[in-house]
Amino acid sequence: MTGLTVRWHDEQLAVGLVPSSAAPVELGEAPIRARLSTAEGDTIVFAYRATIDVETRTGADLHIEGPFRALEVQGPLDFSLTGILASLLAPLAEAEISVFTLSTFDTDWVLVPAALTGAATSALTAAGHTVSAGAEYEESQ
Incomplete structure (x- = not known):
């Protein structure tokens, strides 16, 4: 992925x-x-x-x-896609960050302990994902 x-x-x-x-x-x-x-x-x-x-x-x-912070995957995601959550959860597991996940009709959400936001960002970025917030994300839609 x-x-x-x-x-x-x-x-x-x-x-x-x-x-x-x-x-x-x-x-x-x-x-x-x-x-x-x-x-x-x-x-x-x-x-x-x-x-x-x-x-x-x-x-x-x-x-x-x-408390948790929520990561939202940029969507919408097609139902035929595979490996979305696996590609996010593997680097978080490797960094020993526990999560709670949810899926909606058009995207996936990963809840991360709020105190581990920085560590999660580092793990996901190192795995090749783009992690953003606020206006930067909205402009890319």
């Missing part, structure tokens, strides 16, 4: 596990928000700044990880 262009989003995110018995959670605004449901509960991705509010509104004992 040739080098990809990925963009850091500034908003810090959290990943939480909400028990199935808890009150529904409104995820609010963030560059990406998600709710994945299983019989055990909902895994949610939301703005880290809303952590206390989410805990209060659910009335449940939540398990929350974060």
Whole structure:
């Protein structure tokens, strides 16, 4: 896979596990928000700044990880493409950076612990990827 262009989003995110018995959670605004449901509960991705509010509104004992920063792969990506996530995750794994990944209809997202943003940028750049943020990314669209 040739080098990809990925963009850091500034908003810090959290990943939480909400028990199935808890009150529904409104995820609010963030560059990406998600709710994945299983019989055990909902895994949610939301703005880290809303952590206390989410805990209060659910009335449940939540398990929350974060803060994370989100990397968005420049898309749209065709469904027939292969190796997108593998090409990003391999250098991050080699640098011992754990991740949480999500895919939308037209692109992939990689959540990286916020404290490791610099190390992740270095690992991805060394692997031949272009890492950008803000206006630089928008202008390349």
